[in-house]
Amino acid sequence: MKYRTLGRTGLSVSEIGFGAWAIGGTSYGPTRDEDSLDALEAAWEHGVNFFDTADTYGHGHSEELIGRFLKGKRDQAVIATKAGWDFYHGGSRQNFDPDYIRFACGESLRRLATDRIDLYQLHNPRLEILEQGGLFQVLEELKREGKVRYYGVSVHTPAEALAVIRSGKADTLQLIFNLIDQRPVLEVFPEAVEKNIGIIAREPLACGFLTGKYSGVSAFPKTDHRNGWSREKKELDLQKLSRLRASLKTERVSPVEEALEFVLSFEAVSAAIPGAKTRLQVLQNLKASEDPKLRIEEISVLRRVYESDEIFKTGFYRN
Numbered sequence: 001m002k003y004r005t006l007g008r009t010g011l012s013v014s015e016i017g018f019g020a021w022a023i024g025g026t027s028y029g030p031t032r033d034e035d036s037l038d039a040l041e042a043a044w045e046h047g048v049n050f051f052d053t054a055d056t057y058g059h060g061h062s063e064e065l066i067g068r069f070l071k072g073k074r075d076q077a078v079i080a081t082k083a084g085w086d087f088y089h090g091g092s093r094q095n096f097d098p099d100y101i102r103f104a105c106g107e108s109l110r111r112l113a114t115d116r117i118d119l120y121q122l123h124n125p126r127l128e129i130l131e132q133g134g135l136f137q138v139l140e141e142l143k144r145e146g147k148v149r150y151y152g153v154s155v156h157t158p159a160e161a162l163a164v165i166r167s168g169k170a171d172t173l174q175l176i177f178n179l180i181d182q183r184p185v186l187e188v189f190p191e192a193v194e195k196n197i198g199i200i201a202r203e204p205l206a207c208g209f210l211t212g213k214y215s216g217v218s219a220f221p222k223t224d225h226r227n228g229w230s231r232e233k234k235e236l237d238l239q240k241l242s243r244l245r246a247s248l249k250t251e252r253v254s255p256v257e258e259a260l261e262f263v264l265s266f267e268a269v270s271a272a273i274p275g276a277k278t279r280l281q282v283l284q285n286l287k288a289s290e291d292p293k294l295r296i297e298e299i300s301v302l303r304r305v306y307e308s309d310e311i312f313k314t315g316f317y318r319n
Ligand SMILES: NC(=O)c1ccc[n+]([C@@H]2O[C@H](COP(=O)([O-])OP(=O)(O)OC[C@H]3O[C@@H](n4cnc5c(N)ncnc54)[C@H](OP(=O)(O)O)[C@@H]3O)[C@@H](O)[C@H]2O)c1
Pocket: 018, 019, 020, 021, 022, 028, 029, 052, 053, 082, 123, 124, 154, 155, 174, 201, 202, 203, 204, 205, 206, 207, 208, 209, 211, 213, 256, 273, 274, 275, 276, 277, 280, 281, 282, 284, 285, 319
């Protein structure tokens, strides 16, 4: 495993982190805790020290599993979690009120069985909310109190990413970055690098789609957020993928490795955080760091096709 510095936090994180949305058990179909703990163990054995979760994943279950897993290992791990989706008061709604964030932080600390969160991220505040300002004051207070070491924001769009960078406050940005959504390369990375903001690339496998195992007619369980994908969306993504594959035949590299190596080929990225439900998925994902095979010319082709083909200008996913 190779490690990178998470922007101006100075934290050293494994370039492949552990995305812990799926192990919450309620958004990527049902999961078994023994599989999830085994996946975490596999990641740890191979040097993964960076764990990204959120309070809302499985309504606390993902955080609880990570807290349980990291018992006795806490000091060697970097835990990132998120707040802003209030699921405590019936339903689920966005809430960035300072009192709520303070309450949510306490709940996350308890579930993670720790006295400090290494990276506390606001979970998808929309552009209007980011532009109102004032969001970060409570995070500054939590930092002063030692409950949070650093804070960042997870966003959907390049415009939101730029608003975060220009706030001058957040140390990190979590954003969607993968083969079929390369917008950050030109729209976000230059400014993020200039300000030394740590970039965490989420959905690097486009929620599993880039593994090549899904098609336009794939069906997902009711408890899987992909159940909401329309047939048009799946077919458009397939077309995008086939345009990339038509230009680049990389038999030496599996689709999973190609997707993750592409993301890691950008120095602006501190870590890619593929989600994994099993040991096998973790081991496949780690190869992108342990034994990278994509050549610079191949990465250039993937960039050129993306920038030159109009199909990549539409159908972005907000998750
Ligand atoms: N708004 C936000 O802040 C936000 C939103 C999304 C994600 N995130 C974070 O980013 C992380 C990564 O995103 P993600 O988990 O949504 O998407 P992802 O990493 O693109 O895809 C993860 C899914 O792909 C499948 N998969 C993973 N490795 C595989 C392998 N080697 N072979 C075949 N299938 C594989 C698994 O689902 P199946 O096996 O069921 O296909 C897994 O749940 C999340 O876990 C979370 O920590 C944050």
